[in-house]
Amino acid sequence: MTKKRIAIFASGSGTNAQKILERFQNHADIEISLLLSNKKDAYALERARAFNVRTVVFNRYEFYKSDFVLDTLIRDRIDLIVLAGFMWLVPTNMVEEFSNKIINIHPALLPKYGGKGMYGRHVHKAVKESGESETGITIHWVNENYDEGDIIAQYRCELQASDDEDEIARKVHVLEHKYYPEVIENLVLKSTKNN
Numbered sequence: 001m002t003k004k005r006i007a008i009f010a011s012g013s014g015t016n017a018q019k020i021l022e023r024f025q026n027h028a029d030i031e032i033s034l035l036l037s038n039k040k041d042a043y044a045l046e047r048a049r050a051f052n053v054r055t056v057v058f059n060r061y062e063f064y065k066s067d068f069v070l071d072t073l074i075r076d077r078i079d080l081i082v083l084a085g086f087m088w089l090v091p092t093n094m095v096e097e098f099s100n101k102i103i104n105i106h107p108a109l110l111p112k113y114g115g116k117g118m119y120g121r122h123v124h125k126a127v128k129e130s131g132e133s134e135t136g137i138t139i140h141w142v143n144e145n146y147d148e149g150d151i152i153a154q155y156r157c158e159l160q161a162s163d164d165e166d167e168i169a170r171k172v173h174v175l176e177h178k179y180y181p182e183v184i185e186n187l188v189l190k191s192t193k194n195n
Helices: 015-023 043-050 060-064 068-075 092-097 120-129 165-194
Strands: 004-009 030-037 054-057 080-083 102-106 134-141 151-158
Touching (some): 030 043, 060 068, 080 165, 102 165
Parallel strands (some): 004 080, 080 102
């Protein structure tokens, strides 16, 4: 059986990308084919190179106004696109071409604390200021709008009143690193069985 091929999109440090790369490094059925970034200095690129995964850097024009990125994904026969700390809205042509094949992780329990501008510390700050007793992560399908795709899975953690933004971020990262690779694997293997 041919391995299922995953492309990761990342804009920053790439800690989630690292966990995904580790999970599928010697997997029997799944491989990370590409890591793409809109920032040429994103540390996620270094992480991918350490696993001998091909990297592609693109700019705004190549993403939104040309078919460069889309053609790269098609040519590489990508089965699933995984957004891991990728900050740009995915263009409609890519959402349509890869319908129900693009997933994202959000550091809160959607539909709360989602939408444009709600990422990273902005989310944790909003959660803290609202006095929430829990937060978590949402893994969801990607559509043309920020954080509005159908939810695949959510995982929760309790918060203490004394938790600051850093502690909230730490608790959320634990969930991300544990569950995102697991959900990706389950999705890919389930789609393999259904084909």
